[in-house]
Amino acid sequence: MAKKILFILFVITTILLSQDEIDYGLNIPNTPFTIGGYLDMSYDEKREAPVLFDDIALLFFGRFDSFELLGEVEVSNVSLEGKSNRSSDIDLNLERLQLLYAINDTDKIQIGRFNSDIGFWNQTPIAMLQETTSNPHLSQYMYPKATTGMIYFKRLSDTDSMSITMQNNSDIGQEDESIIADMHMAFSYHLDYEFFSWVFNSGLYQEHHLETKSYYTGMAVKYEEDTFMIQAEFFTQQSNEIKDRPYSMYVQTLWRLDEKQDIVIRVESYKDNVLDIKEENCLLGYLYRPWHNVVIKSEYIYHSNASLSRVVSSISVLF
Amino acid sequence: MKISLVIFLLLQLLNAREIVIIADKNFPKTHLSEKEIKAFFLDKVHFVNGKRVLVMNRKYGEPVRMCFEKLMLHKNKSALERYWRKAYYQGKRPPKVVESTQMLFAYLKNITPSIGYTDKVELLSHKVKVLYRAECL
Numbered sequence: 242m243a244k245k246i247l248f249i250l251f252v253i254t255t256i257l258l259s260q261d262e263i264d265y266g267l268n269i270p271n272t273p274f275t276i277g278g279y280l281d282m283s284y285d286e287k288r289e290a291p292v293l294f295d296d297i298a299l300l301f302f303g304r305f306d307s308f309e310l311l312g313e314v315e316v317s318n319v320s321l322e323g324k325s326n327r328s329s330d331i332d333l334n335l336e337r338l339q340l341l342y343a344i345n346d347t348d349k350i351q352i353g354r355f356n357s358d359i360g361f362w363n364q365t366p367i368a369m370l371q372e373t374t375s376n377p378h379l380s381q382y383m384y385p386k387a388t389t390g391m392i393y394f395k396r397l398s399d400t401d402s403m404s405i406t407m408q409n410n411s412d413i414g415q416e417d418e419s420i421i422a423d424m425h426m427a428f429s430y431h432l433d434y435e436f437f438s439w440v441f442n443s444g445l446y447q448e449h450h451l452e453t454k455s456y457y458t459g460m461a462v463k464y465e466e467d468t469f470m471i472q473a474e475f476f477t478q479q480s481n482e483i484k485d486r487p488y489s490m491y492v493q494t495l496w497r498l499d500e501k502q503d504i505v506i507r508v509e510s511y512k513d514n515v516l517d518i519k520e521e522n523c524l525l526g527y528l529y530r531p532w533h534n535v536v537i538k539s540e541y542i543y544h545s546n547a548s549l550s551r552v553v554s555s556i557s558v559l560f
Numbered sequence: 561m562k563i564s565l566v567i568f569l570l571l572q573l574l575n576a577r578e579i580v581i582i583a584d585k586n587f588p589k590t591h592l593s594e595k596e597i598k599a600f601f602l603d604k605v606h607f608v609n610g611k612r613v614l615v616m617n618r619k620y621g622e623p624v625r626m627c628f629e630k631l632m633l634h635k636n637k638s639a640l641e642r643y644w645r646k647a648y649y650q651g652k653r654p655p656k657v658v659e660s661t662q663m664l665f666a667y668l669k670n671i672t673p674s675i676g677y678t679d680k681v682e683l684l685s686h687k688v689k690v691l692y693r694a695e696c697l
Contacts, residue, residue: 263644
């Protein structure tokens with residue numbers, strides 16, 4: 242029954258919400274609030290449950306004068322039997338709950354739980370907005386994906402900006418496979434031109450339940466034009482214990498065949514002394530966008546650890 | 561041959577569409593640069609003199625909007641779709657879409673600060689500030 246409901250929900254959302262516009266979400270009449278969301282369903286031949294709804298998420302936004310509210314609540318890893326994270330209970334996870342105050346056009350302060358201002362991948366870490374279904378190692382193991390605290394943004398000029406992140410309290414989100422921090426201090430510097438942009442990041446964090454403090458430093462560069470994009474990120478992490486993560490990096494290129502189809506290649510390499518692995522992988526993927534708010538992806542990952550070589554596919558909808 | 565070319569060029573000039581980026585008559589600036597206009601319409605900048613600006617777009621598919629997006633935002637349809645998908649997730653919102661030129665001028669008359677754009681020929685006697693002019697061929 243749950244299987245049927247999920248499929249019907251997915252199909253209806255896909256068809257009904259594929260409007261030919263750049264606007265998403267539904268504005269609640271006579272209020273400053275908008276609600277929307279996204280769905281991701283993936284197939285991974287090596288996973289225990291090959292087909293999963295990775296995310297079923299609700300987004301809500303509100304704008305009032307100098308304040309902006311954004312929330313993201315999701316149910317993750319829902320199997321076709323309707324189980325979430327292998328439990329029959331549906332686990333709701335608060336991905337983001339952030340309140341931004343614009344002091345003026347160049348200075349902004351944000352509090353709450355938000356995606357850490359790190360690199361490019363972490364700015365839009367959902368399948369719908371990424372070129373591949375699988376994530377690179379660094380997005381999970383090199384820095385805290387989310388921060389529960391405060392961030393100060395400063396626009397320095399038309400092209401460059403910076404941010405300072407401060408967290409010295411527990412994370413309010415649900416624990417998952419990413420790094421959950423009890424403390425996170427970070428600095429980020431962005432440079433954006435018409436086609437080229439880069440980000441420098443450096444930070445210190447303390448992982449939940451651990452005494453270990455880890456430092457990370459990294460850089461991300463991107464060149465994007467109408468038919469081609471290349472993006473690369475490199476991060477290194479050290480801690481006050483012996484085990485660290487000397488490097489994790491990827492280079493990803495994308496060719497746009499036409500308005501609806503892309504080809505993507507990603508090469509990745511990482512050394513992780515915490516997980517005791519040193520691996521490389523290469524990915525070849527294909528994307529098809531039947532409508533502007535739907536993407537279907539399929540990729541083959543050739544892994545240096547042969548047991549991890551596999552085909553991964555997904556369909557995602559943004560509404 | 562030369563005469564045909566001259567006639568062709570003249571016809572092109574006559575057909576040239578001039579768009580104007582306009583603001584309400586009390587808008588605190590008399591001119592915006594191309595970068596500033598782009599920043600307002602991509603929801604990267606929101607305020608002028610501490611007040612949130614109402615930014616207005618035209619209906620999808622209207623020639624004046626296609627011209628504006630190409631000339632001022634330097635983005636084609638798929639580039640804009642890519643931009644707004646990510647921007648939406650990050651909490652950015654696209655400009656308000658006005659259904660008609662009359663509606664655009666009604667908002668400009670009643671809300672300050674507000675900006676939008678229109679074809680120059682539609683300006684007529686409306687009391688607005690022209691912040692920028694651009695020509696589409």
